[in-house]
Amino acid sequence: MGLSTECERGRFFTWEEVQKHCTRSDRWLVIHRKVYDISEFSKRHPGGARVIGHYAGQDATDPFIAFHVDKSLVSKYLKSLLIGELAPDQPSLESWKNAQGGWLQHDFGHLSVFSKSKWNHLVHKFIIGHLKGAPASWWNHLHFQHHAKPNCFRKDPDINMHPIFFVLGKKLSVEVGKQKKKYMPYQYQHKYFFLIGPPALLPLYFQWYIFYFAVQRRQWVDLAWMVSFYIRISLTYIPLLGIQGFLMMFFLVRFVESNWFVWVTQMNHIPMMIDHDQKEDWLTMQLHATCNVHQSFFNDWFTGHLNFQIEHHLFPTMPRHNFYKVAPLVRSLCAKHGLEYQSKPLFTAFADIVHSLKDSGELWLDAYLHK
Numbered sequence: 001m002g003l004s005t006e007c008e009r010g011r012f013f014t015w016e017e018v019q020k021h022c023t024r025s026d027r028w029l030v031i032h033r034k035v036y037d038i039s040e041f042s043k044r045h046p047g048g049a050r051v052i053g054h055y056a057g058q059d060a061t062d063p064f065i066a067f068h069v070d071k072s073l074v075s076k077y078l079k080s081l082l083i084g085e086l087a088p089d090q091p092s093l094e095s096w097k098n099a100q101g102g103w104l105q106h107d108f109g110h111l112s113v114f115s116k117s118k119w120n121h122l123v124h125k126f127i128i129g130h131l132k133g134a135p136a137s138w139w140n141h142l143h144f145q146h147h148a149k150p151n152c153f154r155k156d157p158d159i160n161m162h163p164i165f166f167v168l169g170k171k172l173s174v175e176v177g178k179q180k181k182k183y184m185p186y187q188y189q190h191k192y193f194f195l196i197g198p199p200a201l202l203p204l205y206f207q208w209y210i211f212y213f214a215v216q217r218r219q220w221v222d223l224a225w226m227v228s229f230y231i232r233i234s235l236t237y238i239p240l241l242g243i244q245g246f247l248m249m250f251f252l253v254r255f256v257e258s259n260w261f262v263w264v265t266q267m268n269h270i271p272m273m274i275d276h277d278q279k280e281d282w283l284t285m286q287l288h289a290t291c292n293v294h295q296s297f298f299n300d301w302f303t304g305h306l307n308f309q310i311e312h313h314l315f316p317t318m319p320r321h322n323f324y325k326v327a328p329l330v331r332s333l334c335a336k337h338g339l340e341y342q343s344k345p346l347f348t349a350f351a352d353i354v355h356s357l358k359d360s361g362e363l364w365l366d367a368y369l370h371k
Contacts, residue, residue: 129225169274177367
């Protein structure tokens with residue numbers, strides 16, 4: 001074990017050998033039992049080096065299928081990266097094959113509207129850049145990583161607030177407590193969440209960071225789209241409201257949007273398992289990290305169909321109006337394999353965010369004082 005073997009059809013590898021290649025400069029991954037060396041290609045990966053790098057040393061079959069619309073095109077790039085395949089005795093690790101403006105750009109960002117990827121990308125840049133004032137490259141950089149490894153510490157940027165502002169997840173909270181780290185009074189985080197969480201994320205953080213991101217990464221096209229947003233709203237509203245009135249209106253809209261965005265996006269994830277990467281199969285990983293909110297006309301509209309978070313994470317390029325169709329199939333698959341499929345009322349999902357923060361804060365405090 002641990003040594004590759006040779007055969008007439010090419011080079012064979014064991015999982016032990018594949019898993020050794022998981023550093024920044026040396027990256028292998030497996031797709032459909034084929035072994036690929038992505039060490040250099042990851043730097044040119046259209047989705048970003050991090051999102052593909054999160055699967056270094058692992059089986060990437062399911063995320064490959066989930067993320068890529070035109071698989072025949074992508075396969076052309078894979079041919080030059082192929083170095084062998086798994087040995088016949090090696091197991092396959094995959095187990096199974098305004099805020100409304102924000103939800104709309106989300107659809108285009110996931111390539112789930114047009115059949116051609118280039119049209120999705122173009123309209124995505126227009127909506128998030130010209131209508132929302134944010135760079136598409138920033139959204140892609142963060143969001144694709146989130147989908148690839150949801151709730152995995154140091155791989156999902158959506159939980160980067162741990163442990164600076166909050167401690168998240170049962171295991172991670174105890175870990176921080178044992179390390180005697182205290183950046184905030186975490187035992188009160190379920191209370192100060194209402195001050196620095198939903199109200200502040202967009203107007204006090206994202207509002208400024210997106211400009212730094214675009215300039216630092218030289219995303220000049222995205223920056224131009226963003227500037228067009230500010231020129232448009234300034235020319236529209238300053239003559240009507242004056243500068244002071246315009247600024248008040250602008251930050252009021254950002255405040256409302258921030259609350260809407262945070263409650264909707266975090267209700268599906270913060271109460272779920274948050275831990276280091278456990279290298280689980282695609283279905284198990286997504287079910288451990290996501291939950292649904294019951295379907296209703298209001299819930300579908302209010303959340304942009306992200307109340308079907310499980311289906312969205314399993315099939316990220318699926319158009320959102322099809323989630324309800326596939327949900328019964330996913331639920332039956334989970335029942336067949338003994339996996340928990342969570343769905344709850346909307347306000348229960350909101351409350352679970354607060355309860356989860358309270359629980360993890362108490363776990364941190366106990367570990368901090370007594371372990």
